[in-house]
Amino acid sequence: MKRIVVLVSLLVVASILLSACGGSTAANHLEAIKEAGVIKVGTSADYPPFESVDENGNKVGFDVDLMTEIAKRLGVELEWVDMPFDSLIAAVQEGKIDASISAFNYSEERDQTIDFSDAYYTSEDAFTVAEGFAGTITNPEDVAAYKIGVQTGTTQDSWLTDTLVATGKLPEENLFRYDRVDQAMLDLQNGRIEVMMSDFVPAQALVEELGGLTIVYNGVLSSGPMNIVIPNGDAELQQAINDILKQLQEEGFIDELAVKYFAE
C-alpha cells in the first residue's frame, strides 16, 4: 500500500515537471513560432515594388502580400521588422528574426551561413516589340541596335545601363526610361520606341491586354530567382514554407501578385 502511494506521488510530481518543461521548450523553431503565435519577419522596406511603405507607413509590395499569405497559412500572426538590407542576414543568423523576405537572390556565398526556401518567384526578363517589328533579336545584346524602353530604377534599367550603355553599345539617347511599364507599352504600340524590356510576367499580361504586341525574347538577365531567408539548418520551417509556396504557385496566387505589382 505504502509503495503505491509513493509511486503515485512520484508519477504526479513527474507529470507536473514534464508538463512544465513541455510548456517552455518547443521541439524546434517551427513549433516555437506556432506556440508564440507570431512569426517575426525582417525586410528592408525601401525596394518597391517588392517592399516599401505607402503614404501611411504601412508595408506594401509583392513580398509583403506573399509573406502575409504564408503567415496566414502557417496559422500565425505576422510581425514585420524593418531593417537595412545589410543587417537582415545577420539578424536571421542571430535569431533576432525568424525569417527574412526582401527580394533576396540565391547565392552560394549567402547559403554558407543561412538557408533559403525554394524560389518563390523567378523574375525573368522579356523583350516586347510591336507586331510587324522588322528587326531580329536572337541574342539579348542585339537590342542595342534599337530604341529601347525600360522602367526607371528597375533591375532591367541597371542591366541595360551596365551592359549596354556603359560599354558604348547602346547610345544613351536611345534608352527611354518610363515611370510605368504600361505607359512604355503604349509608346511601343505607337512606335515611339522599338523594344521594351521589362519583367516577363507583367509583359505577358500587358501584351494580352493591349494587343498588337508580341514578346520576342524571355530569359533571366537582370536578376533571377528570389528566395526567403531562413536560419541555417532549420529544416522544419524550410519545409513548411516550401509546402505553402508550392500551394500558392499551383493556385496561381503568385502569378496574380506579379501582375498586380509588376504591371504598372
Added chain:
Amino acid sequence: MLRSPAPTLYPMLSNFFSYIVQGTAITIGVTLVALPFGLLLGLLMALVHTYGGKIPNRLAAIYSLLLRGVPPIVLLFILYFILSGKVINLTPFWAGSLSLGIVSSAYQMEILRGALLAVGGGQMTAARAIGMSRLQAIQTIVLPQALRLAIPPWSNEASIVLKDSSLVYALGVPEILRRAQQLSATTQQPFLAYGIAALIYFVLVFATNRALDYLSERTKLPTHP
C-alpha cells in the same frame, strides 16, 4: 510622358511628412535614454579616473581609450548582440539606446574629467584642510563647479548623440533617417526626403543647444567669468 511625376505625389507627401515626424519621437526617445545613461556612466568613470587610486585610474583610462578608438556603429553592433542576446534580451530600442549611451559615456567622461581638473587641486586641498572628507569635498565643492563648467562642451556631445541616434536604424529601429530612406525609395524624391530629415535634425539640435546655453547662463557662478 518620360519621368513624369505621379499625379498623386503631393497629398502623399503630406502623409509621408507625418510618417517621418513620428520617427522624431523615436529619435528623441533614443537620445533621452542614451544621453543621461552616458552622463551617469561618464561621470562615474571621470571621478574614478580623477580621484580613484592607481589601478582604477588605469582601468578608466583604458575604458575611454577603447570606446573612443572604435567607430560608434561597430560598437553598437557588438553591444547590441550582447545586450539583446540569449542571456539579456532587450528590445532593439532599449539595446540600441543603451549601447549608444555606453559609446557616449567615454566622450562624456573626458568632458567631465576636463571640468574636474579645471576646478583645480587647490580647492580640494583647502576643503580637506577645513576637515572635509574627500567624498564630501567632491560632492559639495568640486562637483557643483565642475558640472557648471562642463555644460558648454557637453552641449556639443548632446548634439552629437542626437545625430548619432540615427545609427540605431541599423538595428531595426525606424527613426527619422530610416523613414526618410523609405520615403525616398517610394517617391523617388531623395532630395526632398533627406531634406525633411535634415530640417528635423537641425531643429532638434538647435533647440537642444539653445536650451543648454540658457541653462549654462542661469547656473553661472558669480566667481566664474
